Amino acid sequence: MFCSFVFCSLCFGNLVVFGNSDAVTVVQVTEGDTVTLQTNVTQLLEKHLITWTFGYPESRIAEINKEAGNFSTYDDVPDGRFRNRLKLDHQTGSLNITNSRTKDSGLYEVTIKSKTENTYNFSVTVYTRLAAPVISSSSSECSSLSICSLECSSEIVGHGSLSWYKENDLWSGVNLSDLSSNISLPLVVHYWDKHKHSYSCVLRNPISSQTRYLNFTQLCGACAVATSGGHAHCCDSTEAVLRLVFTALMGVASLTAIVGQ
Template identity: 50%
Template sequence: MMKMFHTLAFCCLCCCSLADVFADPVTVKSVSVTEGDSVTLDSGLTDMMDDDMILWRFGNENNVIAVISVMTDSSTVFDDVLDERFRDRLKLDYQTGSLIITNTRTEHTGLYQLQSNSVIKRFSLTVYVQLPVPVISTNSSNFSSLSLSSYCSLLCSVVNVGHVTLSWYKGNSLLSSISVSDLSISLSLPLEVEYQEKNSYSCVINNPITNQTTHLDISKLCLTCPEVHCCGFTEAVIRLVISALVGVATVAFLVYDIRSTRGGDKKQIS
């Protein structure tokens, strides 16, 4: 009964000063983690005093998710609030008052506030999804336009991503990139390389805390390399013209040879 009294008293005290608390220019600390990781929102306290009470909120002043009272030697997490998004994920460090969130999900992204007798702290938590590995494939939509080219057209793609940047690199040099801030979107980035290219290329997807890289193997993706593809456009045209001239010359020689043969036969008859 005494524990409940102290908890209610503290909650009432907090509610009375709610408007002032949220209006105060308290510095917000940014924290980022990858989905599935655990994160600790550090109270900054090395030890709690006998009369200390700590309240943790999420989102707004009405969403109380944890309470610690040293006086009553009690701590409570309310992980059934907000559609139970914190179910079995909240822990409290009773010595410091820090809040621990385990097995984080993107739905845990938001503003957290610690309020005690002597301190107010705010944290902006961002939970990023696990990044997929970029997939590099042949860009078949460009085959027709590259029929007389020495270039192989490629496409780097990722699906169901958000708040990421997709980039092509040649060695350590950035060639091109595209960024998106939306959630659950598909991205593709094209690249053209020469069939006989010897440089190293890679496609990289990254967010502020992690990245995934796929290295390009030209020999596997650009398998077909007809003679007309492996030379420049001008050289290909020259070769075609030379082939045509050789063909015409061959036909002319055959016609001349046939006529010469027939002329010799006529002379022998006469």
Template identity: 50%
Template sequence: MFVFDDTEKISVTEGDSVSLNSGLPEIKDNDKIEWRFLNTLIAEINKRLDRFTVYEDVLDGRFRDRLKLDNQTGSLTVTHTTTEHEGDYKLQMIKSFSLTVYARLPVPVIISNSSNCSSSSSCSLVCSVVNVSHVTLSWYAGLGVLSSISVCDLSISLSLPLEVEYQDKNTYSCVLNNPISNQTTHLDINTLCHTCADSVHCCGPTEAVIRLVLSALVGVATVIILVYDIRSRRAERDQAHIHTSGA
């Protein structure tokens, strides 16, 4: 009597062969299979190392020239059985795992390379990240990739430029991704790109205040000049009137 994995009972006549089915359609690349008899290792498959081994000399050599191992499924066949081969056969399947831990992704930063006020028809932008590895940095227009750059092992900084027309109505975004996650920053053209056609868009808050102050000073000076001119003319008329009355 053979006891397979404590669940399946198999009977065979002495001298016959018996196959112990692993139940696997195929051994995977990283699988490791062990067959044990009375807790002694008698056969082993390590697919990752491409190693297929039967241990015929264990237990005083009772399995010598009697073990056949299926390299595809891991099933084990015992030939020319005797009462010495009666007992518990256990199949142990050991999976190996390769773990990769990815760093948490930073959020990409988009900055403008153009001046605060540009007279050109396009805006120069740069998307950048720092201290990253095993990532890809990409510019998207809608769902389409415009450009990308990747880094593998080193922890470095990445930058990716983009030229955008001021009147462009597309939706742009900068995406940083690795095999398991991503971070996205959407481009706001109105915030980062300005033309000189409109002074409101051209000037920053400080410059706008200076312009307002200068405008106010010019206005006040103009008023003062007008008042002075009016008074001067009035004084001249009064003086002329006095001379006329005296004569």
């Protein structure tokens, strides 16, 4: 047995996947999308008997008896997770799962009986919809070395990664698996990088990603070069404004003294 994408069409939030006998068709979607698991049947015949199951042990979730005109969904099993969200296509026998949720992840199987019998399997994974990560400063005071300490944090469910990028290069990162918690990834930058490089934090799962770009001025304050020793001194925005005001006042005082002479 092997895994493959047989046919996939993503359009307006609906994922339509056609089964392939003797294969497990992998389906990966974001929660809230509508998933349509479709057979190779183009038109149901009078003798068609179709059964849809989910999970292991298998729970019957839908059934079609074309000759009897029976199109039934059993959305109260196995635990009511599909309630009011299963729909059958009366022409093809395909199964629609609306407003998909992470609990919908698992193995789906359809058995089609007519003149012959065919079975198709679908391995469905529904991922949490990602929110953009948050970048914050963890520096408690100005650094004489002009270093700014940062943290990128996010909450993630399931497989994914949280990474810092310098331009397009991966700077640091952490891989996550089946976790649901707050994750923080530190970063230390020098203020002179402000006009040289851009930094971004990326939260990613197998099918989507969210990016937050570092705002140097907002999170690392302003930076001035000290007159003594030639060392850069990093300060916050409030200190920078006070310095500018003080410098302006001293300039006015000096100009007044000159004019008064």
